[in-house]
Amino acid sequence: MLAALVVLLAVLFIFSRGERASRRAIMPAQPQVETLQTTQITETQENMEPQTPEVTEPITLELLMGKVDPASNPHFAAIEAKYATRSGMFMRREAYEAFVKMLEAARADGVNLVIVSAMRTYNHQRRIWNDKWNGRQMLEGNISATSITDPVERAREILRFSAMPGTSRHHWGTDIDLNSLVNSHFESGQGKRVYEWLQQNAAQFGFCQPYTAQGANRNGGYEEEKWHWSYKPVSELYLEAFKQSVAYEQITGFDGWETASQIGVIERYVLDVNEDCKN
Numbered sequence: 001m002l003a004a005l006v007v008l009l010a011v012l013f014i015f016s017r018g019e020r021a022s023r024r025a026i027m028p029a030q031p032q033v034e035t036l037q038t039t040q041i042t043e044t045q046e047n048m049e050p051q052t053p054e055v056t057e058p059i060t061l062e063l064l065m066g067k068v069d070p071a072s073n074p075h076f077a078a079i080e081a082k083y084a085t086r087s088g089m090f091m092r093r094e095a096y097e098a099f100v101k102m103l104e105a106a107r108a109d110g111v112n113l114v115i116v117s118a119m120r121t122y123n124h125q126r127r128i129w130n131d132k133w134n135g136r137q138m139l140e141g142n143i144s145a146t147s148i149t150d151p152v153e154r155a156r157e158i159l160r161f162s163a164m165p166g167t168s169r170h171h172w173g174t175d176i177d178l179n180s181l182v183n184s185h186f187e188s189g190q191g192k193r194v195y196e197w198l199q200q201n202a203a204q205f206g207f208c209q210p211y212t213a214q215g216a217n218r219n220g221g222y223e224e225e226k227w228h229w230s231y232k233p234v235s236e237l238y239l240e241a242f243k244q245s246v247a248y249e250q251i252t253g254f255d256g257w258e259t260a261s262q263i264g265v266i267e268r269y270v271l272d273v274n275e276d277c278k279n
């Protein structure tokens with residue numbers, strides 16, 4: 001009797017595995033970068049939740065690596081000064097429209113959102129990186145990167161919070177930093193309310209937090225950034241395109257660029273984001 005039951009369970013187990021495997025086998029293949037184009041959002045769809053990405057242009061290396069001028073590129077919009085800590089910042093149009101809707105909903109709940117940083121060009125990121133590399137800008141903990149002689153170690157220390165030029169999600173115009181650039185701001189008082197509101201509501205507007213605490217739903221990469229939010233309908237396409245089209249030979253042109261492949265910046269940093277931000 002017992003033996004019959006064991007056999008029956010074994011058969012059921014094998015059957016269910018086989019079914020899962022065959023279901024996996026009929027999953028559609030991932031689209032190629034060139035075909036990552038979808039329909040434009042129309043007026044009638046405007047009030048719908050962002051489900052259909054509105055990327056209509058080919059995702060070029062220039063767009064992926066921030067080698068564009070957002071002021072003269074039609075995919076970017078200037079952020080109104082009232083939404084930001086300063087004027088002269090840009091975001092992708094779809095991301096900006098979604099952000100304004102999110103900001104209005106937050107405001108109705110008594111929560112104030114302010115953009116601290118948005119689209120950053122390759123040159124802007126190079127300035128940030130080189131200033132840290134050469135000790136002109138201190139690292140977290142007020143240490144100078146120049147005190148670290150091993151180039152790989154020096155780059156890793158900068159990479160705790162800053163991306164190598166060409167590899168920042170800020171290049172895409174889909175990602176923004178909100179309210180403060182320190183995690184402790186979001187751990188008490190008004191900052192905590194802001195973070196809790198975002199955790200509960202940001203997804204409704206298409207936003208996700210790429211750099212959650214390490215370990216929970218990602219392996220390592222950048223440290224936790226409670227301020228950094230990403231417009232997923234577009235950024236998930238950019239992430240996929242980055243994976244397919246950017247190679248280490250393109251990550252050059254700044255101090256210590258040689259360390260990128262040694263560290264595995266693409267795999268360990270760019271691609272290691274919260275699962276919620278992947279397609």
Ligand SMILES: [Zn+2]
Pocket residue numbers: 117170175176177225227228
């Ligand atoms: Zn950021």
